[in-house]
Amino acid sequence: MGHRLVLTSFGESHGGCVGALLTGCPAGLEISESDIQPMLDKRRPGQSSITTQRKETDRVEILTGTYRGKTTGAPIAMTIRNSDQRSSDYDDLKHVPRPGHSDYPAGIRYGGHNDPRGGGIFSGRLTATQVMAGAIARKLLDRCMGIRIASYTVSIGGVDAHIDGMPSEDSIYGNDVRCPDTEAAADMRDEIVRARGSGDTLGGTIQSVALGVPPGLGEPIYNSLESDLAAAAFSIPSVKGVEFGSGFAGARSRGSTNNDPYTIQDGTVRTTSNNSGGILGGLSTGMDVTMRVAFKPASSIAISQRSVDTRTMSGTTLRVRGRHDPCVVPRAPPVVDAMMAMVMADHAILLGMIGPVIL
Numbered sequence: 001m002g003h004r005l006v007l008t009s010f011g012e013s014h015g016g017c018v019g020a021l022l023t024g025c026p027a028g029l030e031i032s033e034s035d036i037q038p039m040l041d042k043r044r045p046g047q048s049s050i051t052t053q054r055k056e057t058d059r060v061e062i063l064t065g066t067y068r069g070k071t072t073g074a075p076i077a078m079t080i081r082n083s084d085q086r087s088s089d090y091d092d093l094k095h096v097p098r099p100g101h102s103d104y105p106a107g108i109r110y111g112g113h114n115d116p117r118g119g120g121i122f123s124g125r126l127t128a129t130q131v132m133a134g135a136i137a138r139k140l141l142d143r144c145m146g147i148r149i150a151s152y153t154v155s156i157g158g159v160d161a162h163i164d165g166m167p168s169e170d171s172i173y174g175n176d177v178r179c180p181d182t183e184a185a186a187d188m189r190d191e192i193v194r195a196r197g198s199g200d201t202l203g204g205t206i207q208s209v210a211l212g213v214p215p216g217l218g219e220p221i222y223n224s225l226e227s228d229l230a231a232a233a234f235s236i237p238s239v240k241g242v243e244f245g246s247g248f249a250g251a252r253s254r255g256s257t258n259n260d261p262y263t264i265q266d267g268t269v270r271t272t273s274n275n276s277g278g279i280l281g282g283l284s285t286g287m288d289v290t291m292r293v294a295f296k297p298a299s300s301i302a303i304s305q306r307s308v309d310t311r312t313m314s315g316t317t318l319r320v321r322g323r324h325d326p327c328v329v330p331r332a333p334p335v336v337d338a339m340m341a342m343v344m345a346d347h348a349i350l351l352g353m354i355g356p357v358i359l
């Protein structure tokens with residue numbers, strides 16, 4: 001992904017490692033593993049009883065692209081080794097595809113040569129590679145433009161959070177569903193525990209906000225900020241919906257209520273509401289860029305479902321074994337954060353707002 005700041009993700013869930021190759025990062029940015037590890041730790045599985053019990057240490061190693069603690073301008077390669085795989089859990093899935101997962105179309109697309117273990121390249125594990133690159137993009141934005149990003153859970157199952165303003169990192173990561181509304185967070189947790197108890201899974205929504213984005217960032221028509229953000233969000237497995245500002249609710253309102261009236265605040269043009277989500281014409285308005293991303297319930301459920309056996313071309317049933325997330329949402333805020341940061345940093349580099357050398 002990316003125009004100038006380009007990310008290539010590689011690896012499989014049960015292969016040797018997963019990794020990120022990031023090209024186009026300016027020289028001179030102070031970067032070490034300690035900038036990346038905290039974001040990876042927030043995504044890591046096995047941290048609480050409401051995520052998969054697969055235990056990965058997810059220790060990032062920067063292999064290339066830095067010298068004396070700073071980026072050199074050369075490609076940055078980063079990896080984490082895979083461990084704690086139980087590949088036998090996936091033996092059946094080569095011929096009996098999981099409803100709702102990528103098994104069937106992937107088998108067709110790669111003529112059966114794809115690695116099915118742990119979902120192969122379609123695994124949520126690949127989102128670790130997005131987080132690695134995103135941590136660098138985040139630092140670039142903070143260091144060069146003062147842009148800060150926060151992503152947090154706003155709904156899980158039937159529970160909605162009520163959040164005013166930009167929540168702090170502590171309030172987001174202070175509970176295991178990553179929701180700054182502590183009352184809603186407790187209900188969300190209960191709902192996940194109930195769903196898991198019946199062998200089922202839940203979906204939810206994550207909101208991502210970029211604060212301090214100057215007006216005019218982006219491109220018109222194609223490669224607009226919205227289209228690049230949406231493409232980046234849809235690259236996260238399980239994401240089935242994206243909206244900006246008032247989004248789908250805006251489609252049911254009127255221009256008179258959906259428009260954001262202009263005003264002057266401290267000598268700067270601002271709007272009194274932000275139904276546009278901080279983007280008009282594919283360009284940032286100077287208000288907070290606000291995106292919401294909808295995650296479906298994870299498909300691997302411990303309830304018997306109808307499937308087919310592609311060897312005999314007959315119907316069968318499947319009850320998915322193995323360690324799976326009862327809800328992927330609590331692990332995804334760092335991933336959505338990363339995608340927001342990558343797109344913002346890429347556009348800033350494209351427009352020369354972040355130069356090739358950081359002074």
Ligand SMILES: Cc1cc2nc3c(=O)[nH]c(=O)nc-3n(C[C@H](O)[C@H](O)[C@H](O)COP(=O)(O)O)c2cc1C
Nearest residue numbers: 102122123124237238239298299300324325328331
């Ligand atoms: C952090 C994360 C963890 C995930 N864990 C699981 C899981 O344990 N079980 C599962 O079936 N899907 C899991 N997924 C989702 C699948 O990878 C995804 O549904 C699958 O690749 C099909 O793609 P699609 O849902 O985007 O169409 C996870 C996704 C993310 C972002």
